[in-house]
Amino acid sequence: RKEVEQDPGPFNVPEGATVAFNCTYSNSASQSFFWYRQDCRKEPKLLMSVYSSGNEDGRFTAQLNRASQYISLLIRDSKLSDSATYLCVVRPMNTGFQKLVFGTGTRLLVSP
Amino acid sequence: DAMVIQNPRYQVTQFGKPVTLSCSQTLNHNVMYWYQQKSSQAPKLLFHYYDKDFNNEADTPDNFQSRRPNTSFCFLDIRSPGLGDAAMYLCATSGDSYNEQFFGPGTRLTVL
Numbered sequence: 001r002k003e004v005e006q007d008p009g010p011f012n013v014p015e016g017a018t019v020a021f022n023c024t025y026s027n028s029a030s031q032s033f034f035w036y037r038q039d040c041r042k043e044p045k046l047l048m049s050v051y052s053s054g055n056e057d058g059r060f061t062a063q064l065n066r067a068s069q070y071i072s073l074l075i076r077d078s079k080l081s082d083s084a085t086y087l088c089v090v091r092p093m094n095t096g097f098q099k100l101v102f103g104t105g106t107r108l109l110v111s112p
Numbered sequence: 113d114a115m116v117i118q119n120p121r122y123q124v125t126q127f128g129k130p131v132t133l134s135c136s137q138t139l140n141h142n143v144m145y146w147y148q149q150k151s152s153q154a155p156k157l158l159f160h161y162y163d164k165d166f167n168n169e170a171d172t173p174d175n176f177q178s179r180r181p182n183t184s185f186c187f188l189d190i191r192s193p194g195l196g197d198a199a200m201y202l203c204a205t206s207g208d209s210y211n212e213q214f215f216g217p218g219t220r221l222t223v224l
Contacts, residue, residue: 046213087154
């Protein structure tokens, strides 16, 4: 079983739609959680950290369910510029304080 | 602007011909990482430096080596590139107390 699993997609949605991605992780000792965004042939960039209480940044909402070991990302009012691959990232506590484990990503395509 | 710089952006080498990729940072971060990312796959950590301390991932082939002569620079040496080493190589940095990793734009390596 992979440490971090995501549905690769693609998720094809029209502009203005709401779309949600889920991610599961296998290491229950994982400490920190993130969503990174990666545009085609570019580097990953941090979109948002995921906190236990859930957090929101504009149109983006991230939630963490430790009991079920999954993380979600909700995008409201999708824009064409949201088209990208969204990487779920986990920092396992017992594998080094700075090591991040990346999922393979979920591809989002927003169409006019 | 503080940033992570990778050179070259595109590198073509021949099978078996050694190649060196470089990374520099102006963030003054003490941790530097090298990742390998193949198409539609997650970035895979090869190794990282915490200051001068080198930390190799258990499954990183011996063909991959790294040097960090000072805080700002880190190099990835591929001693005998094979066709399977063609990938995007991403350098990233992070500070002591920060979870976020800042990525460079990557070097896309082609092996002929």
